[in-house]
Amino acid sequence: MPDVRFEHIVKRFGTLSVLEDLNLTVADGEFLVLLGPSGCGKTTLLNLLAGLLDVTGGRITIGDRDVTELDPSQRGLAMVFQSYALYPTKTVEGNLRFGLAAQKLDRAEIDRRVAWAAQLLQLERMMNRKPSQLSGGQRQRVAIGRALVKHAGVLLFDEPLSNLDAKLRTEMRLEIKKLHQSLHQTIVYVTHDQIEAMTMATRIAVMDQGVIQQIGTPDEIYERPANLFVARFIGSPAINTFDATLALEGERILARHAPTGIAIDLTRHAFGRRPEQGAPVVIGLRPEHFAVNGAVREDDAVRLSLPVRYSERTGSDATAFLEAGDQLVAIRIEPSLMAGLRIGDAMNASFPGEKLSVFDARSGLRM
Numbered sequence: 342m343p344d345v346r347f348e349h350i351v352k353r354f355g356t357l358s359v360l361e362d363l364n365l366t367v368a369d370g371e372f373l374v375l376l377g378p379s380g381c382g383k384t385t386l387l388n389l390l391a392g393l394l395d396v397t398g399g400r401i402t403i404g405d406r407d408v409t410e411l412d413p414s415q416r417g418l419a420m421v422f423q424s425y426a427l428y429p430t431k432t433v434e435g436n437l438r439f440g441l442a443a444q445k446l447d448r449a450e451i452d453r454r455v456a457w458a459a460q461l462l463q464l465e466r467m468m469n470r471k472p473s474q475l476s477g478g479q480r481q482r483v484a485i486g487r488a489l490v491k492h493a494g495v496l497l498f499d500e501p502l503s504n505l506d507a508k509l510r511t512e513m514r515l516e517i518k519k520l521h522q523s524l525h526q527t528i529v530y531v532t533h534d535q536i537e538a539m540t541m542a543t544r545i546a547v548m549d550q551g552v553i554q555q556i557g558t559p560d561e562i563y564e565r566p567a568n569l570f571v572a573r574f575i576g577s578p579a580i581n582t583f584d585a586t587l588a589l590e591g592e593r594i595l596a597r598h599a600p601t602g603i604a605i606d607l608t609r610h611a612f613g614r615r616p617e618q619g620a621p622v623v624i625g626l627r628p629e630h631f632a633v634n635g636a637v638r639e640d641d642a643v644r645l646s647l648p649v650r651y652s653e654r655t656g657s658d659a660t661a662f663l664e665a666g667d668q669l670v671a672i673r674i675e676p677s678l679m680a681g682l683r684i685g686d687a688m689n690a691s692f693p694g695e696k697l698s699v700f701d702a703r704s705g706l707r708m
């Protein structure tokens with residue numbers, strides 16, 4: 342399978358600049374998810390690759406071919422759209438076969454590919470139905486099948502699951518992931534849904550305002566966010582962030598949170614460059630890395646005792662929200678602890694130093 346390279350890509354719509362000097366390589370066989378909020382430019386980037394939009398500047402290559410000026414049909418790609426884009430008057434089989442006739446394949450080869458996709462996506466029992474006689478998930482499977490039968494080097498997905506209900510989305514996530522694991526196709530997948538990105542991607546490129554903020558494995562993005570935007574965009578409940586000030590006291594480095602007086606011990610934190618006295622920082626603490634009550638560890642970097650404001654349970658998870666000055670701290674707890682929580686009572690919690698993130702408050706960058 343070929344790799345995909347975007348080199349110094351610029352895209353403007355009239356005076357609106359959407360992408361300026363964007364560089365990105367999608368490795369051979371990789372499942373790369375472009376993740377970001379609405380309007381950040383991810384669909385624009387995908388459409389540039391597909392050839393549905395022209396670049397204003399820069400170059401796109403697929404394998405060793407420069408495809409920047411090629412028609413979509415010549416690029417060796419297949420695309421699955423959010424809207425499915427099936428032909429309403431054709432049957433499932435007709436939809437699967439349609440693009441292949443144009444590729445001038447012989448009949449036996451078309452039969453073989455259609456049968457393969459139908460089996461892979463469990464469409465065999467509905468080959469004679471029209472799209473209007475299918476559920477949303479079945480339609481999406483036909484759309485994926487139609488892309489797969491092309492045997493394209495690179496598969497593109499543009500928010501393919503956003504029209505499905507929650508249960509079906511979960512099922513389709515798994516199916517697409519299994520498909521990638523068995524076919525090893527190079528996939529570029531656009532979504533604003535962090536769960537889709539975290540569960541399917543081999544690497545995620547997080548975008549904001551036309552700029553790739555970080556690119557890495559789901560674990561890297563989650564555990565070591567490169568900046569505050571990425572830290573806050575990924576994770577639910579969201580990461581807790583504390584504004585604090587660095588205090589260098591002899592060998593010790595502390596971050597003080599003024600509203601509560603909490604002192605966070607950063608002495609063992611691996612700073613990229615020497616921390617300065619009085620520097621404003623933001624400390625990031627993910628809700629699930631706290632230990633509470635009897636499990637609190639004395640040598641953790643953060644120890645706090647704060648009143649419970651409220652708690653909520655979402656199925657297998659429970660979250661307690663503690664009051665820290667004018668903000669709340671979300672802490673994931675065992676659901677069995679919910680029963681013993683009383684509003685206003687103090688909860689003891691601690692947080693290990695190796696799990697916390699420190700950001701420069703001025704630049705937002707990880708320190």
Ligand SMILES: Nc1ncnc2c1ncn2[C@@H]1O[C@H](COP(=O)(O)OP(=O)(O)OP(=O)(O)O)[C@@H](O)[C@H]1O
Pocket residue numbers: 354357359377378379380381382383384385386533
């Ligand atoms: N054809 C167009 N003409 C003018 N502006 C456009 C055009 N297409 C997109 N834009 C603008 O470019 C920016 C990026 O749009 P894009 O569709 O790439 O975002 P996105 O990250 O995919 O968002 P969404 O998830 O909402 O689709 C937006 O500000 C959008 O309004």
